Amino acid sequence: MIALTFVASIMILFVTILQYREEAEDYHKKRLLRKEKAVKAHINSILENTSYEVKTEKLKYIFKVNGNMRGLSSISELSRIHKMPINLYDLNGNLIVSSLWQFKNNQHDSVRHLSPGILTAIDKSPNKRYVIKHNGKEGEYQSSFTYIYDKKFKPIAILNLPYLADSTFYKKELEEFLKNLATIYLIMFILAIFISYLLSRYITKSLNTVNHMLRQTSFSKENQKIILKNPNDEINQLIESYNQMVDKLEESAKKLAQTEREEAWRNMARQVAHEIKNPLTPMRLNIQSFQMTFDPDDPDIKQKFNDFSQMLIEQIDLMSKIASAFSDFAKMPQAQLLQNDLVAVVSSVLKLYDPRQVKFVSNKDQISFHFDKSQMQRVITNLVKNALQSVPDGREPDILVSIKDLNDKIIISVTDNGSGIPVEYQSRIFEPKFTTKSSGMGLGLAIVRKIVENHNGKIYFKTHQGEGTTFIIEFDKNYN
DSSP states (O other): OHHHHHHHHHHHHHHHHHHHHHHHHHHHHHHHHHHHHHHHHHHHHHHHHOSSOOSGGGHHHHTOSSOOSSOTTOHHHHHHHHTSOOEEEOTTSBEEEESOGGGTTSOOHHHHBOOHHHHHHHHHSTTSEEEEEEEETTEEEEEEEEEEEOTTSOEEEEEEEEEEEOOHHHHHHHHHHHHHHHHHHHHHHHHHHHHHHHHHHHHHHHHHHHHHHHHHOOTTSOOOOOOOSSOOHHHHHHHHHHHHHHHHHHHHHHHHHHHHHHHHHHHHHHHHHHHHHHHHHHHHHHHHHHHHHOOTTOTTHHHHHHHHHHHHHHHHHHHHHHHHHHHHHHTOOOOOOEEEEHHHHHHHHHTTSOTTTEEEEESSSOOEEEEOHHHHHHHHHHHHHHHHHHSOTTSOOOEEEEEEEOSSEEEEEEEOOSOOOOHHHHTTTTSTTOOSSSSSOSOHHHHHHHHHHHTTEEEEEEEETTTEEEEEEEEEGGGO
8 A cells, every 4th residue: 555655656756747848848849930920910911001012121120229209110119029039040041130139249150140950940830940959057948949030921020030949937837736746645554554464463463373373383292273353354264274274284294193102112122033033043052062062081071062152142142232221212211400500511421531532621610501411411422433443444533522601501512534425325324223333333323313302402413524523412501
C-alpha cells in the first residue's frame, strides 16, 4: 500500500508537470498567433489608407520610427498598441524599420539581417509563416516571421514579432497545485502507513504464531499442535496443514526410531559376534592340536599344559574386554556434572605420556565448569591414543593438546602430525565399530562423541592428507 501510494504520487506529479507545460506552450503559441493577426490587420489598414505607393522601398516612409503628426502609422505606436516589439524586413532579410530604439544606430547583425535559413523556411512553409524559439535570461522567446502583402497579394515585406513567453502565471499555478498535491499525498501516505501497520499486525499475528511453531518443530521431540481462535480461512488452512504435518511427523519419527533401534541392535549383534569369533578360532585350533599331540608320558607335558592354559586365559581375557567395551558403549553411565578444573584434569591424564611427544597448552591456568571428571579423562585418553596411533612408522609423534577459555565457549583441540583421514572415511569416522586401524573395535571415537553430546557439546575435526588431523570439542558455557 505504501509503495502504491508513493508510485501514484510520483506519476501524478510527473503527469501534472507535463500537462502544465503543454498548456503553457499551447497558450503562448495561440497568443502569438492572435497578436500576429492583429498586427497584420493593423498594418494592412495603414497600407490601404497611405498616400505612398505600396512598395517595399516606401515602407520606411510609411512606418516611420517617430510617425506623422497623428502618430497613427509609426512603428513605435504600433508596438505600444499591441504591446510587443515589431520589426519589418525587406524580402532579402534587411531590416527596414524597428520599434526597438536601440536598434536604430547600434543594431546587432542578427537583427539587421535575417539569415538565409530563415528566409528559406518562410518561403517553404505552407502558410508562409515560420516560428523560432530560444531561451534568454528572462525566459523562453518565440519569434514569428510572416509575409506582408500588397493589394495584389504580392509579398512586399517580412513581419517579425519577437515574443517573450512569460510563464510566471502558470509557474505560480503549478507551484500552488504541487503544494496542495504534496499536502494531500502526505496525509494519504501517513494514513497508508497507519492502515498498513494495522493490517500487517492483524495478518501477521497468526502468521507469527505459525512461524514460531515451525521454528520449534523438530524431528527429535514431540511437537505441539497450533490452536488459534477465529483465524481467517487462509490461516486456518495453513494451521490445519501444519497440524496434519505434526501428526505425520510424529508417526514417522516413531517408525524411524523403531527401525533405527532394530538396525542398531542388528549391527551391534553382528559386531559382537564377529569380535568374539576372532579369539574363538585360535582357541579351537589350539585345543584340537593339544588333543592330538597330548602324551601323558611326555617329559615336557607340564610345560606344554601351562602354555596351553596361558593361551586360553589370554583369549578369554580378550573376549571379556570385548564384552566390557560393548557394554560400556551400550550403557554409558549418566554424566555426573560437578564443578571441576578442566586444566588440572587434562594435565593429570597427559602425565601418562611422553612430554616430548604429547604437549599441552592452555590460555588460562584454571578453567572451571561443570563436567564429569572420569568421562572427560576418558575423552582425552581416547583422543590422544588415536592421535599417537595415527602417526606412521618412522615419524616422531608431535601431539598438541590445547584448551581455550573464550567468552562463551570452552574449546579443547587435539592436533597430531599423522597421515590424516582419507576422504572416503571422513563421513563415518564417528560411527560405532568403524576403524581404519588393524586392531581395535572402532568404539573409541563413538564413545567420545557420546560423552561430548551428554555434556551438551559438539565434536568435529579438520584434516589434511599427509599432514595430520585436529579434533575439536566445543562446550557452551550457557549450558553449565
